[in-house]
Amino acid sequence: MLYHFLYPLRDEFFAFNIFKYITFRTVVAFLLATVISIIWGKYFIGFMQRKQFGQVIRDDGPESHLKKAGTPTMGGVFILGTILLTLLITGNFNSIPVLITCGVTASYFVLGFIDDYAKISKGNTKGVSAKGKLLWQFVTGLIAVYAMVHFGVIDTQLFVPFVKGPVFNLGMLFVLFGAIVIVGSSNAVNLTDGLDGLAIGPIITSAATLGFIGYATGHSEIASYLFVPYVENVGELAVIGAAIVGAGVGFLWYNTYPAQIFMGDVGSLALGGTLGTMAVLTRSELLFVIIGGVFVAEAVSVILQVGSYKTRKKRIFKMAPIHHHFELMGWAEPKVIVRFWIISIFLAILAIATLKMR
Template structure:
């Protein structure tokens, strides 16, 4: 928002002219969010410990997790808080895509915060019920996608990786389809958040990939050259993405093994919703399956486990989500985390490779 005050002053002070460039504001947002999150994070963790806002550990989980009981949670508060501070300085609040992404992120932030509050402070291990959570998530997502469709922020055409032209126009059905992408992303990231630093690593790589794609889609010449859909103003999402990456780096400073703080649902639900919204706004709904491949694998492992147990009475994995399966196979926690990070990076590179394979 500070951008809206500083840029008009560039007529008298040419140095402020740099604020018109998305790339400069994105770099600045990253720096601000990183510094703020590292400085604020230390104090936030101390406050969480003082108030005894500790994580509740599932009894049926791996035995090694029992020692994590009581580790401060609500880490998503200082991730999103730091990112929002950076956005207030560098964000363009007249950009419709930017505002839509913020709307979904903030709504899911409050949902996750309520869930964590009930679990940690009210000692309600279930938190917000699954049905209530889905109602909140889909209501938010449907509002956001309806606005996108109704006001032509994006069109209702569907694109596939490796195909240069849209495969079909699904009309009003695009609203529930896009909402499903956003909700699915939110819940998939939430399932991934089970080990120290596991969720934030793929979040950073996925956000960086989506941010780059947003910048390309918002630049009409680059979009035309690469044969990708041009979405006006969507390049401003790079500022939001850079703020999230910076805040994520600061969070990882404290969340790396052994974690001093956990993300909590307040972080995982909101970050997942944000990534899903950016995928929709940039017309990468199907490519996001590859970009966020780790999240998809984690979610699918849970779906398969539940389906197998209900239909056959047998489990496919030792435990789901799948990162627990590898732990119970004997992999050290750090090995699971780093290998999942590597896979996430490979997925991101493959997703970017599709830009020229059309």
């Protein structure tokens, strides 16, 4: 909102003209979000400790995790709160892509909050039912993607990495396809959130990558040079991406091993939905498989494990999601986390490289 207040004053105060530049507001968003989250995080953790809002640990998980019971959770509240405050200062809410992204984030935030609060109040790991979550997520996703198409933000063409131009027009089936991307991203991030700092690392790299792609996609000359589809006003997602990165860095200050606070579903569901929405808006739906490769691997490991056990009564992994498999193989928790971060950084760079490989 500060952007909307200061930028119109550029004629009286020329210095305010700098607010029109997305690059400037992106840098400010990162710096602000980092500082705000580190400062606010300390007080938020203290508040959660006083309220005794601690994490409930699965009794069927690795034994080493049982000692984490009672660690403050719902850290997603201060992550998303930081992002919101940052966007109120640097965000351009005249951008429909920004409004749609914020709408999905808010909806999934509410779902995650209800789920986390139910678990804490009941003292077990059962929150909102799986069917209830999926219904909420899909309704939100369908509305969001329909709005993108209805308001002419994007078309219904399908874009594939390494290929110039669209390959197929999905028509209104694109609404379902886009919703699946958003819902899948939300749940994949949620599955990844199982070790100290594991999920926030790939969230940071994914947000940075999608923000970069958003800036390129929203710049007509750059989009033309890279042979990527031009989407008007989607460059503003770079500011959201920077806010996520900054808030994520601040959260990691406290979430790094051994964690002082956990993200909770309020954070993982909301941030996963945000990333999925950014992927659809930047026409990176399939490229997101590379960008969020760690999330994809976590989700696929669960699908394969469940499918194998139901059909063959045999497990493929020692435990799913796959990060638990490596723990049970004897990898120390920090080793699993850092190696997954390394993979995430590699995939992010690879995804950016594909923009010119067309």
